[in-house]
Amino acid sequence: MIVTRGLACQYPGGVRLTFPDITVPQGGVLLLRGPSGSGKSSWLALAAGLMRPAQGEIEVAGQSLGSLTPVQCDAWRARHVGFLPQKLHLSPALSVAGNLELVYFAAGLKTDAAAIAAALQALGVDGLSDRRPQQLSGGQAQRVALARAVLLNPQLILADEPTASLDDGAAGEALALLRTSAQRCRATLVISTHDARVVQALPQAQVLELDALREVRA
Amino acid sequence: MKLLTLSWRYLWARPLATVLNLLLLTLGLAAITLVLLTRAQLDRAFERDLAGIDAVVGAKGSPLQLILSGVFHLDVPPGNIPLREAQALARDARVAQLIPLSLGDSYRGFRIVGTTHDYPAHYGAQLARGRLWQAPMEVVLGHQAAQATGLQPGQSFAGAHGLSDGGGTGTHAAHPYVVSGVLAPCACVLDRLLLTATESVWEVHEVAHGQHEDHDAAHEDETREITLALVRYRSPLAAATFPRHVNTTTNMQAAAPALEITRLLRMVGVGADVLRGFAAVLLLTAGLSVFIALWSAVRERRDDLALLRMLGAPPQRLAALLLCEALWLAGLATAAGLLGGHLLTGLLGYLLAAEQSLPLTGWLWLGVELWVPGLALTVAALAALLPALGAYRAQAGQLLNSR
Numbered sequence: 001m002i003v004t005r006g007l008a009c010q011y012p013g014g015v016r017l018t019f020p021d022i023t024v025p026q027g028g029v030l031l032l033r034g035p036s037g038s039g040k041s042s043w044l045a046l047a048a049g050l051m052r053p054a055q056g057e058i059e060v061a062g063q064s065l066g067s068l069t070p071v072q073c074d075a076w077r078a079r080h081v082g083f084l085p086q087k088l089h090l091s092p093a094l095s096v097a098g099n100l101e102l103v104y105f106a107a108g109l110k111t112d113a114a115a116i117a118a119a120l121q122a123l124g125v126d127g128l129s130d131r132r133p134q135q136l137s138g139g140q141a142q143r144v145a146l147a148r149a150v151l152l153n154p155q156l157i158l159a160d161e162p163t164a165s166l167d168d169g170a171a172g173e174a175l176a177l178l179r180t181s182a183q184r185c186r187a188t189l190v191i192s193t194h195d196a197r198v199v200q201a202l203p204q205a206q207v208l209e210l211d212a213l214r215e216v217r218a
Numbered sequence: 219m220k221l222l223t224l225s226w227r228y229l230w231a232r233p234l235a236t237v238l239n240l241l242l243l244t245l246g247l248a249a250i251t252l253v254l255l256t257r258a259q260l261d262r263a264f265e266r267d268l269a270g271i272d273a274v275v276g277a278k279g280s281p282l283q284l285i286l287s288g289v290f291h292l293d294v295p296p297g298n299i300p301l302r303e304a305q306a307l308a309r310d311a312r313v314a315q316l317i318p319l320s321l322g323d324s325y326r327g328f329r330i331v332g333t334t335h336d337y338p339a340h341y342g343a344q345l346a347r348g349r350l351w352q353a354p355m356e357v358v359l360g361h362q363a364a365q366a367t368g369l370q371p372g373q374s375f376a377g378a379h380g381l382s383d384g385g386g387t388g389t390h391a392a393h394p395y396v397v398s399g400v401l402a403p404c405a406c407v408l409d410r411l412l413l414t415a416t417e418s419v420w421e422v423h424e425v426a427h428g429q430h431e432d433h434d435a436a437h438e439d440e441t442r443e444i445t446l447a448l449v450r451y452r453s454p455l456a457a458a459t460f461p462r463h464v465n466t467t468t469n470m471q472a473a474a475p476a477l478e479i480t481r482l483l484r485m486v487g488v489g490a491d492v493l494r495g496f497a498a499v500l501l502l503t504a505g506l507s508v509f510i511a512l513w514s515a516v517r518e519r520r521d522d523l524a525l526l527r528m529l530g531a532p533p534q535r536l537a538a539l540l541l542c543e544a545l546w547l548a549g550l551a552t553a554a555g556l557l558g559g560h561l562l563t564g565l566l567g568y569l570l571a572a573e574q575s576l577p578l579t580g581w582l583w584l585g586v587e588l589w590v591p592g593l594a595l596t597v598a599a600l601a602a603l604l605p606a607l608g609a610y611r612a613q614a615g616q617l618l619n620s621r
Contacts, residue, residue, distance in 0.1 A: 078530020
C-alpha cells in the first residue's frame with residue numbers, strides 16, 4: 001500500500017516539485033505518467049527512499065519513509081523494494097545467477113541458491129543461470145532483470161519505462177510478466193511510463209498524471 | 219554473496235588489466251624481497267666469517283683484497299709473507315692469537331688452505347666424519363666442498379695449482395692429498411674450503427720448485443712463506459697501534475676487516491640502493507596502474523554501483539568492494555612476489571655456489587619480509603582510496619534518470 005499526503009521534493013537551485021495525494025492499495029498498480037521533467041523519476045526516488053521529501057509524507061506498506069535515517073532507508077529498500085530499470089543494468093562481469101546474487105549482497109544476506117533457481121524458473125529462464133548478460137536476447141535479459149526485482153518478494157516493485165524501445169508483442173509480454181510477478185508476491189506495482197500502450201494493457205491501474213506541477217521558488 | 223567473492227569476480231572480469239597489475243606489483247615486491255634476503259644473508263655471512271678476527275696480515279697491496287682473500291676466500295691474495303716475520307708478530311704482546319693461512323692450490327674450484335687446528339677451532343667447526351689432519355697431506359673437507367666433490371674420508375685427490383676452477387696451471391699429481399675427515403656444516407667460510415696442515419702446502423710447492431731436500435730445517439724456516447695470517451688482539455686497544463706498527467716497520471701490511479668490509483658494504487650498498495630504488499619505482503608504477511584500473515572500473519561500473527545502491531547496499535559496502543579488489547591484488551602479488559624473490563635469491567645462490575662464492579639460499583624466511591605484504595597492502599590501499607571514494611558516492615538516482 002502506498003499513501004502520499006502533501007508530498008513535495010526540492011532540488012538544489014530552488015526547483016520544487018509537488019505531487020498530488022494518492023492512495024494505492026497493497027497489490028494495486030499505479031501508473032506514473034507525464035512528459036520528461038514532470039517528476040516521474042523523483043516520485044520513484046521518493047517511493048524508494050532514495051530522496052527525502054521536502055514536505056509532506058509518503059508511506060509504503062505501513063512504513064513512513066520520512067522517519068527513516070539514510071542507513072535505515074537502505075536496509076528497508078533492500079528488503080521491501082524491487083526495481084526494474086529501463087536499461088535493465090545487468091552486470092556484464094557476472095553470470096545471470098551472479099546478477100541475482102547481487103540482491104543478497106546488497107541486502108547483506110546469505111545467498112539462497114534455491115530461491116534464485118526458483119525465481120529464474122518462474123520466469124522461464126532457468127537454463128540460463130551460467131550465461132553472461134551479453135549472451136542473452138532482449139527478452140531473456142528483461143526476464144532476468146525481473147527475476148532480480150522480485151527475488152526477495154518485495155512489497156513494492158518500481159518499474160521505470162519497462163516498455164520503452166519494445167515492439168508491441170514484447171511490450172505486452174513484458175507487462176504481463178511484470179503484473180504476474182507482482183501478483184505472485186502481492187507487491188504494489190508502480191510503473192513510470194509515457195507509453196500509451198501501458199495504459200491500454202493495464203486498464204484497472206490507477207494513474208497519476210504528473211504534468212505542470214513544477215514550482216520554482218525565488 | 220560475500221564481499222570477497224564479489225570483489226574476486228569483478229577483479230577477474232577484466233583479466234588482462236588484472237594480470238598486468240599483478241605482474242607490476244609482483245615484480246616490485248620480488249625485487250624488494252631479493253634485496254632483503256641477499257642483504258641479510260650477506261650481512262650474516264660477513265658477521266659470521268669476521269667474528270673474532272681483528273686484523274689480517276699479508277703482503278702489501280690492496281687491504282680490501284687481503285681481507286677478501288684471507289677471510290672470505292673470494293679474491294686472490296696480494297702475495298706471500300715470510301714465515302719468520304709472521305712468527306715474530308705472533309710473539310707480539312698485543313697479539314692473543316695468530317692463525318697462519320697458506321693458499322695457492324685448489325680442487326675443483328674449492329681452495330686448499332694450509333693452516334693449523336686453530337683455524338677450524340676459531341669458527342667452532344665440528345667434525346661430521348673422520349678426524350682432523352694429523353700429518354702433512356691429510357685434508358679435512360668443508361661441508362659444501364665435500365658435497366660438491368663427493369670425496370669421502372680415506373679417498374685421495376691431487377690439488378691443482380691456482381685458486382679457481384679451471385684457472386690452475388697444472389696438478390700436483392705426485393703429491394696427492396688424503397681425506398681424513400669432513401666438517402659438519404657451520405654456515406661459515408669453512409664450508410667451502412679444504413683444510414690441511416701448512417706443511418702440506420710447503421711440501422707440494424717446495425718439491426715442485428726443486429727446494430726442500432738440500433736444506434736443513436733451520437734454513438727452511440728462514441726462507442719459508444705463508445700467504446697471510448689472521449690476528450686476534452689481546453685487547454681492543456691494540457687496534458690503535460698494531461696495524462701502524464706492521465705497516466711502518468715491516469714489508470707486510472695489516473688490514474682491519476671491520477673497516478674494509480664497511481667500505482665494501484658501502485660500495486655494494488650503492489648497488490643495493492639502486493635495486494631498491496628500482497623496486498620502489500616499480501611499486502609506484504604498480505600503484506598508479508592499480509589506481510587507473512580501479513578508477514576506470516568505477517567508471518565502467520557506475521551503473522552496477524548505482525544499481526547496488528538501488529538494491530539497498532550502503533555506500534560503505536560499495537567502497538569496501540573496491541578496496542577488497544585492491545586487497546586481492548595485494549594478496550596475490552605478495553604471494554607471487556615473495557615466491558619470485560625467494561626463487562631469484564635461490565637462483566643467485568646457485569650461480570654463486572657454482573663460483574664457490576658467498577653462500578646464498580632462497581629457502582630462508584626472515585622476519586623483515588613481513589614488510590613485503592605490508593608494503594603491498596599500503597600501495598594497494600592507497601591506490602584504491604580515490605576509486606573507493608567514487609564508489610562510496612555512487613548515486614542510485616542516476617538509474618532513474620538514464621535514458
